[in-house]
Amino acid sequence: MGTGKSVAGKMAARKLGLQFIDSDEKIEKEAQQDISAIFDKKGEAAFRKMEKRFILEGHPDHGCLVSCGGGLPVQEGMLEALKERGLVVTLWANPETIYERTKENSTRPLLQVADPLGKITELLRLRESTYLTADKVISTEQRSAKSVSELIVRTYQENNLPGGN
Numbered sequence: 790m791g792t793g794k795s796v797a798g799k800m801a802a803r804k805l806g807l808q809f810i811d812s813d814e815k816i817e818k819e820a821q822q823d824i825s826a827i828f829d830k831k832g833e834a835a836f837r838k839m840e841k842r843f844i845l846e847g848h849p850d851h852g853c854l855v856s857c858g859g860g861l862p863v864q865e866g867m868l869e870a871l872k873e874r875g876l877v878v879t880l881w882a883n884p885e886t887i888y889e890r891t892k893e894n895s896t897r898p899l900l901q902v903a904d905p906l907g908k909i910t911e912l913l914r915l916r917e918s919t920y921l922t923a924d925k926v927i928s929t930e931q932r933s934a935k936s937v938s939e940l941i942v943r944t945y946q947e948n949n950l951p952g953g954n
Contacts, residue, residue, distance in 0.1 A: 790897055791887035791909075792880035793929045793937055794856045800938035802854040805945055811856045812843050819847075828898035837864055844870055854941075859912070860899075863919045872924065876948055878941055879923035882930055884910040924948070 795811055802809035816839045817823050827836045840861045848855060855875075862868045862877070871877045882890070888906040891897055902908050913920075920926065925944045929937050 790859050790900075791890035792882045793890075793934050794880050796934040797880065797929070797937035797941060798854055798856040800934060801941035801945075804938065804942050805854065808849070808853040809856070810848050810853050812840060812847075812861065813856075813858050815843055815847060816840065823896060825896055825898045825901075833860075833898075837861075840864070841867060844874070850874065859916065862923075863916050868919055868922065876925070876945065877923040878944055879920045879926045880937065881920065881926050881928050884913055886930060887913075 798811075799809045801807075813824055816827070816836070820827055820839065822830070824836065827839070837860065840858060841864060844855075844857070844861065844867065857871070862871055862879075868877065884906060887909050891900060891909075892905065895901070899912065900908060927937060927940045927944070932940075
């Protein structure tokens with residue numbers, strides 16, 4: 790969260806001629822609730838099941854660039870499932886940067902705590918080893934969305950996926 794995946798992902802998809810799909814938006818549409826409401830009413834475990842179903846069944850198997858929530862790849866077997874379906878790129882930022890980018894956003898259920906920076910730091914510590922095993926890790930620190938999107942495009946092209954999945 791807060792790494793710029795939605796903005797940079799949309800830009801990269803457009804440059805690559807791919808459909809951009811945001812997993813959170815698709816889940817919200819299907820559930821007819823926003824993520825916060827899903828967490829409140831059904832719980833995090835139910836949301837994680839929705840994420841898993843989306844990756845396994847909920848989008849085209851080619852011609853798209855999918856933006857996934859930060860908790861999705863750390864679920865058991867999900868990073869492998871993602872890699873089976875295409876190139877996995879992690880957008881990375883430091884906890885302080887993520888906090889600055891997300892502190893005004895009340896729609897992030899995991900950050901509705903007394904110490905959001907502490908929560909971000911904890912989540913990154915727990916998730917870092919998984920994030921770093923992506924096919925490519927791109928730092929978004931002090932980079933514009935346009936610059937990050939160009940790095941995503943270059944990564945696709947380097948992997949001979951000019952319009953990959």
